[in-house]
Amino acid sequence: MTILEMQKEILRLKKQRNILVLAHSYQRREVVEVADYTGDSYALARYVQNATAENVVMCGVRFMAETVKILSPEKKVYLSHAEAGCPMAEQLDPELLISLKQQYPSAAVAAYINTTAELKTLCDVCVTSSSAERILSKLPQKEILFIPDINLGRYIESKLPEKKFHFIQGGCPTHVRATAQDVARMRELYPDALFLVHPECRFEVVQKADYVGSTSGIMDYAKQSAATEFIIGTDNSIAEHLQYECPQKKFYPLSKDLVCHNMKLTTLPDVLNCCTGEGEEITLSEEVRFAAKQCIDRMIELGG
Numbered sequence: 302m303t304i305l306e307m308q309k310e311i312l313r314l315k316k317q318r319n320i321l322v323l324a325h326s327y328q329r330r331e332v333v334e335v336a337d338y339t340g341d342s343y344a345l346a347r348y349v350q351n352a353t354a355e356n357v358v359m360c361g362v363r364f365m366a367e368t369v370k371i372l373s374p375e376k377k378v379y380l381s382h383a384e385a386g387c388p389m390a391e392q393l394d395p396e397l398l399i400s401l402k403q404q405y406p407s408a409a410v411a412a413y414i415n416t417t418a419e420l421k422t423l424c425d426v427c428v429t430s431s432s433a434e435r436i437l438s439k440l441p442q443k444e445i446l447f448i449p450d451i452n453l454g455r456y457i458e459s460k461l462p463e464k465k466f467h468f469i470q471g472g473c474p475t476h477v478r479a480t481a482q483d484v485a486r487m488r489e490l491y492p493d494a495l496f497l498v499h500p501e502c503r504f505e506v507v508q509k510a511d512y513v514g515s516t517s518g519i520m521d522y523a524k525q526s527a528a529t530e531f532i533i534g535t536d537n538s539i540a541e542h543l544q545y546e547c548p549q550k551k552f553y554p555l556s557k558d559l560v561c562h563n564m565k566l567t568t569l570p571d572v573l574n575c576c577t578g579e580g581e582e583i584t585l586s587e588e589v590r591f592a593a594k595q596c597i598d599r600m601i602e603l604g605g
């Protein structure tokens with residue numbers, strides 16, 4: 302089958318079997334093209350709340366498919382590729398989190414949404430890169446134990462000086478590859494370009510940016526900006542999607558190493574496989590689902 306034939310077959314199956322295909326912004330171009338909705342982690346979680354489809358194929362990584370299942374237990378939820386996990390989501394052992402909670406008993410426990418369902422059961426609230434500042438500013442607690450991404454955590458800490466943060470040494474193995482030297486090199490090569498960055502990058506990289514935001518935030522900013530050149534500090538698919546959508550502008554990846562291999566695992570044949578009902582269906586025990594849902598509900602309540 303050609304790419305086009307496969308895309309047509311996916312579109313036919315979506316209609317026939319009442320399937321919603323969701324794609325995170327880092328997915329391959331040909332996958333995004335067959336998705337009903339593409340966005341950042343927060344937008345995907347919000348979108349699924351009002352979706353009426355019986356089946357959902359989540360093209361992204363495991364915690365994203367789990368979030369869909371947590372919010373919509375009545376739907377059959379498929380993860381586009383069974384091996385697609387977010388390494389950061391599994392960095393913290395639940396036992397260690399239990400002991401950290403004992404160490405900081407007055408702190409609210411805030412989990413980046415890039416965590417397993419099991420870890421979420423131990424947290425008070427979830428956040429995403431686009432909603433963290435808004436949500437954490439509204440918490441009554443002054444102290445916050447933020448897991449697992451220390452880079453996002455440090456960025457939010459800089460925005461909320463009234464809060465006291467505790468971190469662990471977690472983070473994204475992809476975004477950590479970008480360095481301050483990469484920024485200096487690219488700024489020298491493209492002096493007129495604006496530098497847009499994801500807050501999962503090292504804090505010293507984030508501090509050099511003209512705009513800091515989620516994957517959707519970066520895309521919206523670049524599309525709306527009057528500027529015509531941009532250095533993109535996140536997975537390189539964002540520069541690629543923007544180049545398709547804004548052919549009159551120029552997008553330069555901050556580093557060739559900014560590639561999330563987990564996000565790239567999903568291929569069009571994987572999506573087709575899920576649409577025929579053969580992919581991995583997400584299952585969660587009702588106990589875990591219910592407990593994990595509390596902190597996602599709180600995210601939506603405070604995040605708006």
Ligand code: 13P
Nearest residue numbers: 341342343429430515516
């Ligand atoms: P966004 O919420 O910005 O889409 O981030 C998710 C993610 O995993 C980025 O690495």
Ligand code: SF4
Nearest residue numbers: 387388389473475561
């Ligand atoms: Fe996880 Fe990083 Fe990949 Fe995002 S880019 S899914 S945080 S490994």
